[in-house]
Amino acid sequence: MATAAEKGIVRETRTSVRVRYPETDRMGVVYHAHYLVWFELGRTELMRGLGATYGKLEDELGIAFPVISAGARYRSPARYDELLTVHTRLVEVGRARVRFEYRILRDEDERLLVEGFTEHATVGPGGRPTRMPENLRRKLEAGEACR
Amino acid sequence: MATAAEKGIVRETRTSVRVRYPETDRMGVVYHAHYLVWFELGRTELMRGLGATYGKLEDELGIAFPVISAGARYRSPARYDELLTVHTRLVEVGRARVRFEYRILRDEDERLLVEGFTEHATVGPGGRPTRMPENLRRKLEAGEACR
Amino acid sequence: MATAAEKGIVRETRTSVRVRYPETDRMGVVYHAHYLVWFELGRTELMRGLGATYGKLEDELGIAFPVISAGARYRSPARYDELLTVHTRLVEVGRARVRFEYRILRDEDERLLVEGFTEHATVGPGGRPTRMPENLRRKLEAGEACR
Amino acid sequence: MATAAEKGIVRETRTSVRVRYPETDRMGVVYHAHYLVWFELGRTELMRGLGATYGKLEDELGIAFPVISAGARYRSPARYDELLTVHTRLVEVGRARVRFEYRILRDEDERLLVEGFTEHATVGPGGRPTRMPENLRRKLEAGEACR
Numbered sequence: 001m002a003t004a005a006e007k008g009i010v011r012e013t014r015t016s017v018r019v020r021y022p023e024t025d026r027m028g029v030v031y032h033a034h035y036l037v038w039f040e041l042g043r044t045e046l047m048r049g050l051g052a053t054y055g056k057l058e059d060e061l062g063i064a065f066p067v068i069s070a071g072a073r074y075r076s077p078a079r080y081d082e083l084l085t086v087h088t089r090l091v092e093v094g095r096a097r098v099r100f101e102y103r104i105l106r107d108e109d110e111r112l113l114v115e116g117f118t119e120h121a122t123v124g125p126g127g128r129p130t131r132m133p134e135n136l137r138r139k140l141e142a143g144e145a146c147r
Numbered sequence: 148m149a150t151a152a153e154k155g156i157v158r159e160t161r162t163s164v165r166v167r168y169p170e171t172d173r174m175g176v177v178y179h180a181h182y183l184v185w186f187e188l189g190r191t192e193l194m195r196g197l198g199a200t201y202g203k204l205e206d207e208l209g210i211a212f213p214v215i216s217a218g219a220r221y222r223s224p225a226r227y228d229e230l231l232t233v234h235t236r237l238v239e240v241g242r243a244r245v246r247f248e249y250r251i252l253r254d255e256d257e258r259l260l261v262e263g264f265t266e267h268a269t270v271g272p273g274g275r276p277t278r279m280p281e282n283l284r285r286k287l288e289a290g291e292a293c294r
Numbered sequence: 295m296a297t298a299a300e301k302g303i304v305r306e307t308r309t310s311v312r313v314r315y316p317e318t319d320r321m322g323v324v325y326h327a328h329y330l331v332w333f334e335l336g337r338t339e340l341m342r343g344l345g346a347t348y349g350k351l352e353d354e355l356g357i358a359f360p361v362i363s364a365g366a367r368y369r370s371p372a373r374y375d376e377l378l379t380v381h382t383r384l385v386e387v388g389r390a391r392v393r394f395e396y397r398i399l400r401d402e403d404e405r406l407l408v409e410g411f412t413e414h415a416t417v418g419p420g421g422r423p424t425r426m427p428e429n430l431r432r433k434l435e436a437g438e439a440c441r
Numbered sequence: 442m443a444t445a446a447e448k449g450i451v452r453e454t455r456t457s458v459r460v461r462y463p464e465t466d467r468m469g470v471v472y473h474a475h476y477l478v479w480f481e482l483g484r485t486e487l488m489r490g491l492g493a494t495y496g497k498l499e500d501e502l503g504i505a506f507p508v509i510s511a512g513a514r515y516r517s518p519a520r521y522d523e524l525l526t527v528h529t530r531l532v533e534v535g536r537a538r539v540r541f542e543y544r545i546l547r548d549e550d551e552r553l554l555v556e557g558f559t560e561h562a563t564v565g566p567g568g569r570p571t572r573m574p575e576n577l578r579r580k581l582e583a584g585e586a587c588r
Contacts, residue, residue, distance in 0.1 A: 021338075022180060022331055024173035026227055027499075031169040032508040033477040037316055044315075044375075055375040058468075067473040071512035077568075080173055081338075081349040127518075168485075169478055174352075179361040183327040184463055191462075191522075202522040205321075214326040218365035224421075228485075228496040274371075316472040320465035320521055327463060374467055 011143045013046035015086040016107075019078050029077035035114045036070060039102045042088030043118070046100070050143040052136060061133065062125035065098065072116035076106075083107040089145040095131050096122045098140065158290045160193035162233040163254075166225050176224035182261045183217060186249045189235030190265070193247070197290040199283060208280065209272035212245065219263035223253075230254040236292035242278050243269045245287065305437045307340035309380040310401075313372050323371035329408045330364060333396045336382030337412070340394070344437040346430060355427065356419035359392065366410035370400075377401040383439040389425050390416045392434065452584045454487035456527040457548075460519050470518035476555045477511060480543045483529030484559070487541070491584040493577060502574065503566035506539065513557035517547075524548040530586040536572050537563045539581065 017038050025031040044054050057063045078084055085105050092099040097119065104114045124130035132140075164185050172178040191201050204210045225231055232252050239246035244266065251261045271277030279287075311332050319325040338348050351357045372378055379399050386393035391413065398408045418424030426434075458479050466472040485495050498504045519525055526546050533540035538560065545555045565571035573581075 020331060021334055022172055022178040025169055026171035026173065026175045027505060027507070028173045029507075032511060033169060033474045036474040036477070037314060040315055053375070064468060066468065066470075066518070067515055069512075069514050070473060071510075073510050074508055077507070081347070167478060168481055174358060174360065176360075179364060180327045180330040183330070184461060187462055200522070211321060213321070213323075213371070214368055216365075216367050217326060218363075220363050221361055224360070228494070316466055316474060318467035319463055320467065320469045322467045325463040 011046075011089070011145050013042060013049055013088045015042045015045045015088065017041060017084045017086060017104075019080050019082045019084065021080060024080045027077075029079055032072070032074055035072055035074075035104060035116065036118075038084070038086050038104060039070075039072075039088070039100070039116055039118055042086035042102055043090075043100045046088045046090060046143060047140070050139045052139045057136070061136075063130070063133070063136065064123050064127070065120035066123060066127075067118050068097075068121045069119040070116065072114055074114050076111055076113045078104070078106060078113050084113065090140060090143050091117075091145055093132075093137060093140045093144050095137075096129055098122070098132075158193075158236065158292050160189060160196055160235045162189045162192045162235065164188060164231045164233060164251075166227050166229045166231065168227060171227050174224075176226055179219070179221055182219055182221075182251060182263065183265075185231070185233050185251060186217075186219075186235070186247070186263055186265055189233035189249055190237075190247045193235045193237060193290060194287070197286045199286045204283070208283075210277070210280065210283065211270050211274070212267035213270060213274075214265050215244075215268050216266040217263065219261055221261050223258055223260045225251070225253060225260050231260065237287060237290050238264075238292055240279075240284060240287045240291050242284075243276055245269070245279075305340075305383070305439050307336060307343055307382045309336045309339045309382065311335060311378045311380060311398075313374050313376045313378065315374060318374045321371075323373055326366070326368055329366055329368075329398060329410065330412075332378070332380050332398060333364075333366075333382070333394070333410055333412055336380035336396055337384075337394045340382045340384060340437060341434070344433045346433045351430070355430075357424070357427065357430065358417050358421070359414035360417060360421075361412050362391075362415050363413040364410065366408055368408050370405055370407045372398070372400060372407050378407065384434060384437050385411075385439055387426075387431060387434045387438050389431075390423055392416070392426075452487075452530070452586050454483060454490055454529045456483045456486045456529065458482060458525045458527060458545075460521050460523045460525065462521060465521045468518075470520055473513070473515055476513055476515075476545060476557065477559075479525070479527050479545060480511075480513075480529070480541070480557055480559055483527035483543055484531075484541045487529045487531060487584060488581070491580045493580045498577070502577075504571070504574065504577065505564050505568075506561035507564060507568075508559050509538075509562050510560040511557065513555055515555050517552055517554045519545070519547060519554050525554065531581060531584050532558075532586055534573075534578060534581045534585050536578075537570055539563070539573075 023034045087103045101117045122132045170181045234250040248264045269279045317328045381397045416426045464475045528544045540560045542558045563573045
C-alpha cells in the first residue's frame, strides 16, 4: 500500500499556545509535565482538522484513544507568557493504535524546545480494546505523515 | 435543634500535605489555585473519618457534592517541600447543601497561610439537585462543627 | 477625582479559552480550581491591553501582584472542548491594591458559568509591599471599570 | 569501577501517593501527565533518603536537576482515591547527568500501572551545565541501583 509520503501527503498541524503562569515552576521555567498537555492540544487540533473531533468520538461513538506510551526530550526551556507553536504529525495509523509526533518551538526565535511522541490504543465503550471504525480510520489516514 | 456546639461536637480534621514542585510558580511560591485542591483533600479526609468515603458516595449512590461557591484569603505564601496541615471543619449540613471551612498552616512555624471555605450542592444521578440521603446526613451531622 | 464611570470609561476585556482535557475531572466537567487560572488569563490580557504586560512588570520593575483574596460562584459547569469567554473588569486601583472581577460564559449559548473576583497586593523586589509606580497606576486607572 | 550491583547496593525507594480528584479526567481515570509528577515525588524522597534534599540543593548550592528526557509506558489506569506506591531507582550517576527509573503499582492488587524514566542534567547557578559537586555525587552513588 502506498505510504502517506508516496501519496504526497505530509500533513503537519500547527497549534499556538501561550505559556500560563501556573505552568511555570520555581525554577522560572515551564514544568516538564505540561508539555504533555500541549502535545494533547496539538493532536486534538490535528484530528479536528481531519473531521474527527475527539470529544465527539468519545461522546457519540464511545471511542477513546488512551495514551499507552509517551516520551519527550527537553532541549531548551519555555518561559512565562512566551508564544509557542506545537507541530503535530500523525505518523502511524494502525487497526487499533495510532502514533503522533510533536515538536514545540518558541515563536520569537523559532528555537526547538521539546520533541516527543505519544502512542494510543483504540478503546471502545467500557474501555475495551477495539478496532478503529473504518470511516474514522480513513479520516486519520488522510492526515498521516511520513516519518 | 441543638447546634453542634451545644451538643459539644466541634470536630476538626487535620490533613498533612507536602508542597510539590509543580505547585510552585516562577514567583517561587505556591500558585494560589492549588490551595483549593488542598481544601478538597481536607474535606475528603473529614468525610472518610465520618464513614462517608466520597468516592463511594459517587460510585455507589450516585451522590456528588459539586462546589457552588469557594473563597480564600491568602495571608502568607507556602514554598516548595514545606509540610503543611489543612484544618477542615464541616460548619453547615443542610438538606441539599454543605459548607466546609479550612485553615492551612505551615508545620514548621505554625503560621496561618490561607483561610477559606467551600459550599456544595448535593446532586444525584444525572447531576440533578437532590436531598441528601438521611443516613448520609446523619453521618455528616455527627461531624458538624460550630463556626 | 472623577470615577471611571463618570469619565465614561467602562472597560471590559474578553479572553477566549477552550477547555482542555486535563481540566475536566471524573465528574465529566471542569474541576473548580481551573477557573482561577482562567481568571488569571483574563487579567493578564486586560493588563496587556493597557500597555502593562505582567511578565515585564515582574522582570523589569520587580513588581508583582500576588493574589490576597479570591472567590467564585459556580452556576453551571463547563465541559471538555467547549469555547468559553472570560469577561474581566478592573474595578479598583488603589495605591497598593487592585481588584478584578470576572464572568465566564460559554460561547455556544452565552450561559453564565462562573462569576468571581481576585484582589491583589502590590509587592516590589523581595516580595515587600510597595506602592504602585505612578505610571503603572495611571495605565491601570485608564482601564478601571465602574462596578 | 565497581557497579552498584557489584557493590551489592540495590536501593529502591517507595513513596505512597493517593490519587486526588483533579488528577482524574472525564474518562474517569488519572490523566497521563500526572504520573510524571509522581515520578518527581519518588526521586525527591529517594534523594532525601540519601541526605540530598532537593530543595536545599537548589537553595543552598544553586544546583538543579532539570529533566532532559522522560518517558512512560501506561499499562493500566489509576482511579480516584486509590493508594499507589511509586518505586524509584537511581540507575545512573554521571558527572553531569543522572537517570531514575520508576514503577507505579496500585496497593490494593499490586498491579503495575506505569513504568517510566527521567534523565536529568546537572546545572549550576544561572542554569549553566555543571559538574556535580563531589560530595553530592558520592551521596547519590551510595543509592545507585543496578538496572
